[in-house]
Amino acid sequence: MNRIDPKLLATLRQPADLVERGLAKPADLADLERVAARYAVAVTPEVAGLIDTENPDDPIARQFIPSALELVHAAGESADPIGDDAHSPVAGIVHRYPDRVLFKLVHVCAVYCRFCFRREMVGPGKATALSEDAYRAALDYIRTNTEIWEVILTGGDPLMLSPRRLAEIMTDLAGIDHVRIVRLHTRVPVAAPKRIDADMIGALRACGVTTWIAVHANHPRELTGEARGACARLADAGIPLVSQTVLLRGVNDDAATLEALMRAFVENRIKPYYLHHGDLAPGTAHLRTTIAEGQELMRHLRGRVSGLCQPEYVLDIPGGHGKAPIGPHYLSHANSQGSELSLQTRYRIVDYCGDVHLYPPES
Numbered sequence: 001m002n003r004i005d006p007k008l009l010a011t012l013r014q015p016a017d018l019v020e021r022g023l024a025k026p027a028d029l030a031d032l033e034r035v036a037a038r039y040a041v042a043v044t045p046e047v048a049g050l051i052d053t054e055n056p057d058d059p060i061a062r063q064f065i066p067s068a069l070e071l072v073h074a075a076g077e078s079a080d081p082i083g084d085d086a087h088s089p090v091a092g093i094v095h096r097y098p099d100r101v102l103f104k105l106v107h108v109c110a111v112y113c114r115f116c117f118r119r120e121m122v123g124p125g126k127a128t129a130l131s132e133d134a135y136r137a138a139l140d141y142i143r144t145n146t147e148i149w150e151v152i153l154t155g156g157d158p159l160m161l162s163p164r165r166l167a168e169i170m171t172d173l174a175g176i177d178h179v180r181i182v183r184l185h186t187r188v189p190v191a192a193p194k195r196i197d198a199d200m201i202g203a204l205r206a207c208g209v210t211t212w213i214a215v216h217a218n219h220p221r222e223l224t225g226e227a228r229g230a231c232a233r234l235a236d237a238g239i240p241l242v243s244q245t246v247l248l249r250g251v252n253d254d255a256a257t258l259e260a261l262m263r264a265f266v267e268n269r270i271k272p273y274y275l276h277h278g279d280l281a282p283g284t285a286h287l288r289t290t291i292a293e294g295q296e297l298m299r300h301l302r303g304r305v306s307g308l309c310q311p312e313y314v315l316d317i318p319g320g321h322g323k324a325p326i327g328p329h330y331l332s333h334a335n336s337q338g339s340e341l342s343l344q345t346r347y348r349i350v351d352y353c354g355d356v357h358l359y360p361p362e363s
C-alpha cells in the first residue's frame with residue numbers, strides 16, 4: 001500500500017478552523033461548510049502564514065480558502081475537464097501520448113487548490129492511494145508498453161508519500177529498461193517545504209532513471225525563504241526543476257505579478273515550463289481568465305523578460321485531446337493567395353513592441 005507520511009500537523013481542514021484563524025468570515029461559515037462537503041480543504045501552516053487577512057482579495061487566500069462561488073457551476077464545466085478517464089487503460093494510469101504516462105499514486109495533497117482540475121478526485125473521502133494490486137497492475141502496464149519513456153507521477157501530490165514508499169516506487173520504475181525519465185508534479189516545495197529533507201531527496205534519486213520535478217506555484221509570494229530552500233536542496237542534489245503555473249483571475253492575471261513569478265522561478269533554478277489556462281473544473285469560473293487576456297499577458301512577458309523566463313501558455317483541450325499551445329502568434333504569411341509574385345514565401349513577423357516587419361525584408 002502507498003502510505004501517507006503523517007508529518008503534516010496543524011493543517012487547517014475545517015471551515016470553522018479557518019474562521020477561528022481569521023482566514024474566513026463567520027458569516028460565510030454555512031456556505032463554506034457546503035463547499036467543504038464537496039471539495040477538500042487543506043491549508044498548511046506555511047500557506048496560512050502567507051495569507052494577508054487584512055486584504056479581502058489576497059492572492060494566496062484566493063487559491064486556498066474556499067468560496068461560496070464554488071457552488072456555482074458554469075456551462076461547460078466537468079468533473080473530468082481534461083478527459084483523464086478516456087485514456088485510462090488501468091487504474092492509476094493515464095496514457096494520452098505514446099511515449100509517456102501519468103501515474104496517479106495518491107489522491108491527497110498538502111493543500112487543496114480551489115481551482116484544481118482534479119478536484120472531484122482528490123481529498124479525504126476519495127480512495128487515498130492505489131491498492132497494492134492496482135499498483136502492480138499499473139507497473140505491469142508500464143513494463144508491457146515499451147514505448148513509454150517518461151512516467152509522470154502526479155495526483156494528488158506524489159510527495160505526500162513517505163520517503164520510504166517513494167524510494168520503492170522509484171526503484172520499481174528504474175527497473176524498467178525503457179523508462180528513462182520520472183517526473184513528479186508537486187506543490188510540496190512551496191506548501192510544505194520541510195518535507196523536502198534528506199530522506200525525501202534520497203528517495204527521489206534512483207539509479208537508471210533521471211528525475212525531474214515540476215514545482216507548482218502561482219504567485220511570487222509563494223516562493224518564501226523556506227520554499228526557496230526546499231527548491232535549492234532539490235537543485236543541489238542534481239534534480240532539474242521546471243515550473244507549472246495556472247493563470248488565475250485575481251491571483252496572477254496581471255503583468256507585474258506574472259513577470260515577478262517567472263523571474264523568481266529562474267532565480268531559484270526553476271525553468272518556467274507551463275502557464276496553464278484554467279481548466280473547466282466545476283465551480284471555478286470565478287478564477288478563470290479569458291484566453292485573450294492570457295495571450296496579452298504572454299505578449300507582455302515576451303517584451304519584458306528573457307527567453308529563460310518564458311513559460312508556454314497551454315490549454316488542456318477538454319475531452320482528453322491533450323495540451324495545445326495557445327500563446328499569441330508572431331508569424332503570418334505576407335504573400336497574397338495565388339499571387340504570381342509568390343516565388344518566395346514572405347512572412348509578417350511581429351516584434352516585442354508590436355511592430356510588424358516583413359521576412360525576408362523587401363529589397
Ligand code: SF4
Nearest residue numbers: 109112113116156187
Ligand atoms: S496540489 Fe495539484 S492535485 Fe492537489 S489540489 Fe492543488 S492542483 Fe489539485
